[in-house]
Amino acid sequence: MQQSFITGYSRKNNAYALDLNKRQVLFLHPLLAFFAERFKTAGSIPPQLPAATEASLRNTWCSGEIAYYYQKFLLLKESGYFSASAQGADFSQTVDPEQIEQGLANNRRVVLEVTDRCNLQCAYCGYGELYWDHDIRENKNLNPATAKTLLHFLQGYWNSAANVSDMEDIYLSFYGGEPLLNFSLIREMMHYCQALPLKKNRIRFMMTTNGVLLKQYLEELVAGDFYLSVSLDGNQEHNSYRTFSRGASSHALVADNLKLCRRKYPGFFRDRVSINAVLHNRNSVAAVVEYFKSEFDKVPRILGLNPAGIRQERREEFLRTYQNLHESVAAASNCRELESELFSQLPHTQGLGIFLRESCDFCHQDYMQAACEPSVQKRFPTATCLPFAHKVFLTVNGKLLPCEKIGFQYGLGRVTKEKVQLDFRAIAQKYNDWLAKFSRQCAGCYNQKTCGKCMFFTDLEDKQLKCDEWMNAGEYSRAFSFFINYLEENPQVYGRVLPGGKDAANA
Numbered sequence: 001m002q003q004s005f006i007t008g009y010s011r012k013n014n015a016y017a018l019d020l021n022k023r024q025v026l027f028l029h030p031l032l033a034f035f036a037e038r039f040k041t042a043g044s045i046p047p048q049l050p051a052a053t054e055a056s057l058r059n060t061w062c063s064g065e066i067a068y069y070y071q072k073f074l075l076l077k078e079s080g081y082f083s084a085s086a087q088g089a090d091f092s093q094t095v096d097p098e099q100i101e102q103g104l105a106n107n108r109r110v111v112l113e114v115t116d117r118c119n120l121q122c123a124y125c126g127y128g129e130l131y132w133d134h135d136i137r138e139n140k141n142l143n144p145a146t147a148k149t150l151l152h153f154l155q156g157y158w159n160s161a162a163n164v165s166d167m168e169d170i171y172l173s174f175y176g177g178e179p180l181l182n183f184s185l186i187r188e189m190m191h192y193c194q195a196l197p198l199k200k201n202r203i204r205f206m207m208t209t210n211g212v213l214l215k216q217y218l219e220e221l222v223a224g225d226f227y228l229s230v231s232l233d234g235n236q237e238h239n240s241y242r243t244f245s246r247g248a249s250s251h252a253l254v255a256d257n258l259k260l261c262r263r264k265y266p267g268f269f270r271d272r273v274s275i276n277a278v279l280h281n282r283n284s285v286a287a288v289v290e291y292f293k294s295e296f297d298k299v300p301r302i303l304g305l306n307p308a309g310i311r312q313e314r315r316e317e318f319l320r321t322y323q324n325l326h327e328s329v330a331a332a333s334n335c336r337e338l339e340s341e342l343f344s345q346l347p348h349t350q351g352l353g354i355f356l357r358e359s360c361d362f363c364h365q366d367y368m369q370a371a372c373e374p375s376v377q378k379r380f381p382t383a384t385c386l387p388f389a390h391k392v393f394l395t396v397n398g399k400l401l402p403c404e405k406i407g408f409q410y411g412l413g414r415v416t417k418e419k420v421q422l423d424f425r426a427i428a429q430k431y432n433d434w435l436a437k438f439s440r441q442c443a444g445c446y447n448q449k450t451c452g453k454c455m456f457f458t459d460l461e462d463k464q465l466k467c468d469e470w471m472n473a474g475e476y477s478r479a480f481s482f483f484i485n486y487l488e489e490n491p492q493v494y495g496r497v498l499p500g501g502k503d504a505a506n507a
């Protein structure tokens, strides 16, 4: 059984309690913190403080203070604070086929694996030799008829009454391999989408590219009003894992292409081009941010290496290459400045937003949460999105996945030139089987309300599956101490992460 409150301390030694039943964080006088800890497991609390306990406190506190805070503690207990056990969350929520169709109708991001070919051979590539969980790269291009079949199928959902996200843009995202190696498909899909009759939404285009061929297609990308994410890890040395097949550096070429884009299309470069930089052992968050700010006046998006799907025999190599984002920021001399600049993309500040929403009884995720007591709401275990609610990913082999970030073994359907094969009932069953593996662990996990775990980043076939982010009370007390300390030292971030704040959507 979970305890109902967690105590935590900031660096200034201020004490706080997170009351899980009340969804409130209390600032505690040290005596209140003492009483709360002392009587944590007691079934009943004596109306008068035991003489021995009072005597032990007299060295530090006068008897008037001790009596006052003991009465205050009793009053809070009477009002339901500091109760012995938490009302456990109900993780019995299940996915049903109708929810999946609803998700498809309101889906706003379709990702196409345009080709599995690439003109670079980055050492840490998610589709390279470090990882086992992708399809074999066979120099294949996506068949345009297959991509059109999918879009035609989705059009039916987008135009249906189930689509309640009227007027929101839908993003068609071109992904690879290197998508610019198959630009004819991109062109064909742009024309197809421009002619696709949609009643409620407009389709816009996005692309993730290594930037090697950018110069060649820049004009068309600007004309197509694309959002571009260009991958570059910093200066020549930082970028040294991103090489051509014979080991030659790709840095100068990509940096020159970015500079050309800025010279020819300054507005497009400013508003539509973002940088993805992978963090590894040859760069650091501080150095990468410094490089892109000085060279391109941009703050990059910093991505960590994916720890899921690593081949057992390459694990050591992965660990040598890996660098932790939080640690890299913490090690920087300008740590505060970096945290502020990268605020919405850092895992610990993202966690802060979730923590605040879940720990403030005046914040509600939606009307359902506002109307019901949190304890009676059914929840899904983990923080995995509903299938196809966020994204639909189509691979060159016609596999349909809920996301491009996850292993290809989690395909949920197929698309051929003629039809889309999706069995909503079977998908719901699959999700429910996978989620069931977590529900027991989640029920006993103190991290359950601030959970950011996507189930696909574990081995779902493992019968002994254990969540690596599960927390006991002590571990969560440390996480709680981190959050309150961060808020004490950075009070201005409240306004950024609470609902309606600048970074609320990302946090």
Ligand code: SF4
Pocket: 383, 384, 385, 390, 391, 402, 403, 404, 405, 406, 454, 455, 456
């Ligand atoms: S990473 Fe997981 S939770 Fe996030 S979009 Fe992909 S499938 Fe959904």
Ligand code: SF4
Pocket: 381, 382, 383, 438, 441, 442, 443, 445, 446, 447, 448, 449, 451, 452, 453, 467, 468, 469, 470, 471
């Ligand atoms: S961290 Fe893991 S065990 Fe805890 S709630 Fe999230 S998925 Fe469940």
